[in-house]
């Protein structure tokens with residue numbers, strides 16, 4: 001049997017692989033119906049932040065999992081239910097004997113249960129990272145099906161690029177022309193239960209998301225996003241009154257547009273420049289140092 005000293009030599013001698021788990025931002029989220037199994041049909045315009053959790057993967061004599069980062073403690077007592085471990089186990093089952101034991105380190109920088117899909121992004125990053133470490137991959141359709149088993153948001157977090165998602169989140173269409181946006185993510189650090197927000201929805205058959213086919217430049221996109229909605233914001237706002245407060249704070253600090261992401265409670269503010277976003281995040285932090293404020297650019301769609 002290997003001693004703990006030998007074990008760390010073993011890990012150190014093997015190269016590690018890193019993956020970013022980017023925060024998911026629902027620029028718009030329309031609830032358009034409900035499936036017989038209770039899941040809601042959604043139309044979502046989604047982008048990803050240049051900010052998120054970080055995962056490191058390395059070979060190890062036995063499977064190991066460690067947590068660090070500002071929000072690592074929040075997940076410390078979850079007794080093996082972490083989505084990272086679920087993703088590892090499902091992928092291993094699909095891959096078979098090539099899937100040797102791994103050490104996974106999760107630096108948890110994103111608030112938990114906050115509407116920016118941290119858990120889903122971690123699960124997706126685990127799939128990407130372990131396929132690289134294990135030197136294998138799954139056919140696209142099998143990978144998409146496995147991702148969906150982990151959660152409705154996981155397929156889009158695998159892409160981590162601007163996109164429109166429909167169905168329950170699995171029907172994905174890239175939106176390469178969505179511009180990079182300067183943003184502040186703001187959260188009052190009150191976790192929100194996603195099923196509870198869906199349960200409180202007054203209407204499930206809301207108008208679909210319609211975007212003009214020829215949106216050009218940031219001003220056009222801001223007008224289009226502004227005309228869309230997040231149908232989950234009213235029910236989440238009933239549960240967490242701080243959502244309205246934090247949204248007003250973003251506006252007071254110069255946000256051109258504010259909205260809640262996902263099932264909340266994170267709200268985003270879009271700013272004219274990254275300098276304006278960084279100034280606003282610093283001022284907001286001075287006002288409420290016990291809340292979460294993060295300036296970030298969103299990723300490019302690559303168009």
Ligand SMILES: C[C@@](CO)(OP(=O)(O)O)[C@H](O)COP(=O)(O)OP(=O)(O)OC[C@H]1O[C@@H](n2ccc(N)nc2=O)[C@H](O)[C@@H]1O
Nearest residue numbers: 038039040115116117151152153168194195198262263264
């Ligand atoms: C609302 C969204 C919008 O992007 O984001 P978050 O607030 O979680 O970030 C997602 O649809 C969340 O996706 P995800 O967090 O992966 O959801 P899942 O684990 O699959 O489902 C959690 C629960 O949410 C409800 N749910 C989720 C997705 C969906 N389309 N309809 C639903 O009704 C169901 O009650 C389900 O049991």
Ligand SMILES: Nc1ncnc2c1ncn2[C@@H]1O[C@H](COP(=O)(O)OP(=O)(O)O)[C@@H](O)[C@H]1O
Nearest residue numbers: 082083084112113114115116117118119120122
């Ligand atoms: N790696 C993880 N990061 C965050 N939450 C996780 C993770 N693994 C499991 N969870 C659980 O998933 C639930 C949703 O978390 P999260 O993905 O952060 O929410 P949201 O999708 O609303 O942003 C939480 O209740 C949390 O306990």
